[in-house]
């Protein structure tokens with residue numbers, strides 16, 4: 001019989017649970033919240049291993065939400081006293097957020113600060129980051145928070161870091177495409193990734209800054225120029241597309257949200273975002289009209305937010321949630337969990353394009369496998385959409401590669 005131990009700790013009305021099973025050696029880190037629609041499970045994911053690599057957001061339900069007044073330390077102490085087998089949460093990973101004072105950076109840093117797997121949280125920005133770090137550092141969760149600002153402090157921010165998340169850069173305003181951000185963000189990403197290459201070349205690198213379809217290839221070229229490119233550890237963060245697809249499908253089909261998982265492939269802009277609705281778990285049927293409406297809504301969801309914010313930026317809170325989920329999945333993989341699946345824009349041989357978003361299996365060394373089965377048995381609609389996205393995605397990738405190499409020649 002599998003021996004299972006668990007511990008739970010709380011932060012306000014939110015409780016964390018960690019579980020480990022001696023049989024499966026798998027651990028799930030979950031966040032429970034006792035308010036209906038708010039943050040439910042930022043790790044999002046106890047991925048369920050199966051032959052077809054199905055990934056499932058399992059949460060909660062029956063895990064107890066601890067009382068408001070109990071702090072993390074009290075709770076952990078109680079656990080250890082009451083159960084000799086209590087699982088001691090081991091916070092051991094260092095995470096850096098570059099662009100930490102921004103619209104995404106702040107809530108993302110808060111969510112990462114809540115992770116029981118993080119020992120050190122390094123916040124870097126060119127402005128206003130000291131206040132953000134001082135503020136966050138008062139939360140009684142395990143990680144130590146440090147602020148770094150300006151180019152002179154970037155190297156120290158990055159030394160010894162396991163996961164670097166990059167949301168630095170400008171967001172869209174109404175009427176702009178993500179590609180309109182290229183001229184500013186390409187240079188920002190290039191400079192930051194150079195520093196990553198010099199100071200923590202073995203880290204997982206999560207690129208959020210848009211246009212992701214170009215900034216990831218830029219990062220790859222920079223890492224190659226520095227002789228430290230490891231394609232298994234460079235990720236374009238497309239988790240928000242999956243989060244949106246899951247939400248919109250659950251709403252449309254009146255499904256239990258936690259059960260829904262829609263793989264989203266391609267890239268992260270307009271028609272390059274391709275939700276594979278035929279691969280939705282649980283299996284569900286859609287009319288042609290529903291497929292068209294859902295696909296377009298998922299593709300335009302970023303623009304929906306940009307327009308609603310009317311000049312005040314783009315998605316920040318949902319993005320922070322999505323990025324925190326990807327960070328937590330990466331940390332679980334680094335921690336040895338063997339059942340971690342996410343969609344991400346990575347170097348890929350799934351299609352003729354050098355980078356492509358698809359489901360991947362994450363392990364200690366980064367991308368352990370690119371899940372090819374999702375591209376088999378596509379519907380005619382999906383096949384056509386896949387062919388249609390390729391030329392735009394190819395152009396965006398080439399634009400990034402050309403930029404990085406031109407800059408290298410002129411440097």
Ligand SMILES: NC(=O)c1ccc[n+]([C@@H]2O[C@H](COP(=O)([O-])OP(=O)(O)OC[C@H]3O[C@@H](n4cnc5c(N)ncnc54)[C@H](O)[C@@H]3O)[C@@H](O)[C@H]2O)c1
Nearest residue numbers: 099101102103104125126167168169170171208209210319
């Ligand atoms: N991948 C996705 O799904 C996704 C989703 C939403 C937004 N984004 C992108 O994320 C980026 C950030 O969005 P935001 O809303 O947080 O913008 P923001 O303007 O609110 O924050 C950006 C932060 O980056 C900082 N910054 C600028 N240059 C920097 C540098 N050289 N080094 C360090 N920090 C620097 C700024 O000071 C600011 O604090 C945008 O490019 C946006 O398009 C991506």
Ligand SMILES: O=C(O)C[C@H](O)C(=O)O
Nearest residue numbers: 172178210302303314315
């Ligand atoms: O739409 C944007 O510009 C931001 C982001 O890429 C998103 O999808 O929300």
